[in-house]
Amino acid sequence: MALIDKDKKKKILKELESYMQRDFFFSSGHILGSMCTQPHPIAKEAYIQFLETNLGDPEICPGTKEIESRFIAFISKLLHAPKTSAGQIVSGGTEGNITAMWIAKQLSRKTKVILPESAHFSFQKLASLMNMKLIEIPLTNEYTMDITKMKKEIHNEIAAVIGVAGSTELGAIDPIPEMSDICSDEHIFFHVDAAFGGFVIPFLRELHYHVPQFDFRLRGVSTLSIDSHKMGYSTIPLGTLMIRQAHWLESISVESPYISCKKQAGLLGTRSGAPVAAAYSVAQYLGFQGYKSMVESCMDVTHYTQKRLEDIGLSLVTKPTMNVMGVKMKKPGQIVKKLSQKGWRVNNVERLSCIRLVLMPQITKKIIDEFIPVLKKTCEEVGEL
Ligand SMILES: Cc1ncc(COP(=O)(O)O)c(C=O)c1O
Numbered sequence: 001m002a003l004i005d006k007d008k009k010k011k012i013l014k015e016l017e018s019y020m021q022r023d024f025f026f027s028s029g030h031i032l033g034s035m036c037t038q039p040h041p042i043a044k045e046a047y048i049q050f051l052e053t054n055l056g057d058p059e060i061c062p063g064t065k066e067i068e069s070r071f072i073a074f075i076s077k078l079l080h081a082p083k084t085s086a087g088q089i090v091s092g093g094t095e096g097n098i099t100a101m102w103i104a105k106q107l108s109r110k111t112k113v114i115l116p117e118s119a120h121f122s123f124q125k126l127a128s129l130m131n132m133k134l135i136e137i138p139l140t141n142e143y144t145m146d147i148t149k150m151k152k153e154i155h156n157e158i159a160a161v162i163g164v165a166g167s168t169e170l171g172a173i174d175p176i177p178e179m180s181d182i183c184s185d186e187h188i189f190f191h192v193d194a195a196f197g198g199f200v201i202p203f204l205r206e207l208h209y210h211v212p213q214f215d216f217r218l219r220g221v222s223t224l225s226i227d228s229h230k231m232g233y234s235t236i237p238l239g240t241l242m243i244r245q246a247h248w249l250e251s252i253s254v255e256s257p258y259i260s261c262k263k264q265a266g267l268l269g270t271r272s273g274a275p276v277a278a279a280y281s282v283a284q285y286l287g288f289q290g291y292k293s294m295v296e297s298c299m300d301v302t303h304y305t306q307k308r309l310e311d312i313g314l315s316l317v318t319k320p321t322m323n324v325m326g327v328k329m330k331k332p333g334q335i336v337k338k339l340s341q342k343g344w345r346v347n348n349v350e351r352l353s354c355i356r357l358v359l360m361p362q363i364t365k366k367i368i369d370e371f372i373p374v375l376k377k378t379c380e381e382v383g384e385l
Contacts, residue, residue, distance in 0.1 A: 024345050026360070029367040033336075033347035035168070035196050035230045035324075037360040042285045043234045043278035053273030055089070059260030064273035071280040075240045078202055078288070079215040079224055086246035088266050089276060091237040093195030094122035096225025097162075099241050099252065099266055101126045103223065104160035104189040106251035114153050115162035116145040116174055120193060123162065132159065143167065143318055145174040151182065160189040160222075165214040166197020169349050169356060170317060171324030173197060177213050180220030189222045195239060198226025200322045203288075203295035211321060216244065228279035231323075233286070233294065233361060238275035294361050298323040301368065302359045308372045313385055317354045326354035331382055338378045344371060 024031050026038035039047075050064060058065040072087030081087075090096045097120065105111060111132045115123055117139050127134050135153050140146045145163065154161075161183050163174040176192060183190035192214055194201065204211045215224060226232070227239040243249060249265045256264040286294065302323045306316060309327055317326035329335050332355045336348040347356040379385040 024343075026362050028343075029362060029364070029370075030343050031345045032357045032359075032363065032371065033345045033355075034360070035227075035358055036236060037230070037233060038362045039229075039235045039278065040233045040282045040285065042281045046281035047235045047274045047278040050272070050274040050277040053277075054270050055273045055276065056264070056268065056270040057259045057261075061273055064277065067273070067280050068276050071276055071283060072240060074280070074283045075226060075242060079198070079226065079242055081216045081242050082244065084245050085216065086243050086249055088241045088243060088249065089271070090225070090239045090241050090266070091268070091271075092229060092239040093120060093193065093225055093227050094125065095267060096195060096227070096239045096241040097122045097191070097193055098126045098129065100191040100223040100225060101130065101132060101160060102252050102267075103243065103248050104191065105130055105132065107248060108159045108189060110157055110159035112158050113160050113162060114150060114158060116164055116167075118143060118145075118164055118167040118169060118172060118174075119162055120164075120168050120195070143170050143172040145179065147175055147178050147182070150179070154182070154186055154188070158186075158188050160191055163190065163192045163214075165192050165194035165201055165224075166322055166324070168196070169324075169352060170326050171196065171200075171320060171322040172318070173201065173211055173214065173321055175212060176221075177218055180218035182220070183222075184220030190220045192221055192224040195225050195227040196230050196324070197322060198224065199228075199231035199233075199291060200295055200298075203292040204299070204322065206292055207296055207299070209299075209321075216242070228282070229275070231291075231295070231298075231360075232279055232282065233291075234279040234282045235275050238279045295323075298359050298361060298363075301363055301365055304365050305357065305359060305368050308368055309375075312372060312376045312379075314375075314379070317352055323359040325357050325359075326352055327357060328354050329379075329384055331384065334382045335375075335378055335384065338381065339375070342374055342378070344374060 053061045053064040114135045137150050163176045163179045224242045228234040229236040229238050253263045253265040332348045349356050
């Protein structure tokens with residue numbers, strides 16, 4: 001064990017602290033524009049406990065590997081994945097989407113991908129990385145994939161179709177059941193990006209919200225990505241890519257001679273077990289019932305926020321499907337900048353001329369009561385109101 005020079009340590013930690021003071025914190029409640037969250041307290045403890053684990057070399061950490069298997073079993077149950085399926089732990093939605101398209105390309109030997117205009121920008125990365133061509137489909141008035149336009153683009157060079165179950169900008173859900181049927185009939189790989197919605201939609205359905213089915217109960221769904229560091233209420237970085245057929249993983253595996261397992265699948269080599277232990281601990285702590293209550297409370301705050309915004313004369317781009325909303329603005333960039341100067345973080349969605357608010361679990365009605373007068377004043381200063 002290395003000897004620690006106490007004075008040196010103190011100086012370095014003080015320096016770190018000074019940088020950290022410039023950051024925004026979820027605990028302040030002032031971050032209204034992020035799909036990440038202040039992690040559940042148990043996640044923080046579990047993360048620290050597993051700091052030195054490496055799931056890239058699983059035989060060194062058989063216990064942590066067991067946690068990973070148990071966590072994947074939890075996700076599999078949540079998403080009704082079949083017995084034939086496998087889960088691949090990823091760093092988040094970006095890696096989930098890249099990995100899914102890597103599989104689709106390997107299986108189909110094709111490179112064209114159909115996706116809605118609302119798809120996350122990570123698809124641009126994978127197009128560049130893997131030399132894939134994106135065919136973007138314009139959206140309906142509900143900001144979801146236009147099925148009629150999508151059908152026109154289907155031909156025998158398509159490697160995959162993407163459906164978004166909880167869009168980044170508005171939380172909108174594509175018509176996943178219809179897309180699944182089309183892909184199944186046409187034998188096309190269908191990836192559902194539920195990075196945000198994966199931990200929301202199952203519970204919205206239980207709470208009797210009118211949202212479509214989106215998981216493996218739909219025969220056409222090939223892969224689905226879901227992030228624990230978003231509505232899974234856990235630490236960054238953690239997502240899971242669920243894959244309908246475990247053997248598809250072979251298409252993205254290589255031999256890994258000098259470590260303890262013969263083959264390694266996916267992008268990463270060395271990777272920490274800490275976020276996996278954290279996500280598992282939250283899943284165990286909350287269970288499906290806990291997540292359902294969390295989603296119920298986020299939706300309650302979402303409806304309250306919508307009302308408060310409308311009361312001051314602002315309107316939404318569209319009725320929120322989940323705890324994400326776009327508030328129409330003529331000059332969203334100016335609003336975002338001014339709010340940031342006042343200590344509040346929201347997002348500028350220039351494309352839809354709105355600011356985005358994400359009502360994550362740490363946002364309460366009390367915080368919204370603090371935020372609304374600041375937003376109103378800012379809108380008046382910029383000439384929005
Ligand atoms: C729908 C969707 N997919 C993918 C991503 C990318 O996730 P990450 O930034 O965790 O890689 C996001 C991020 O917000 C997202 O909203």
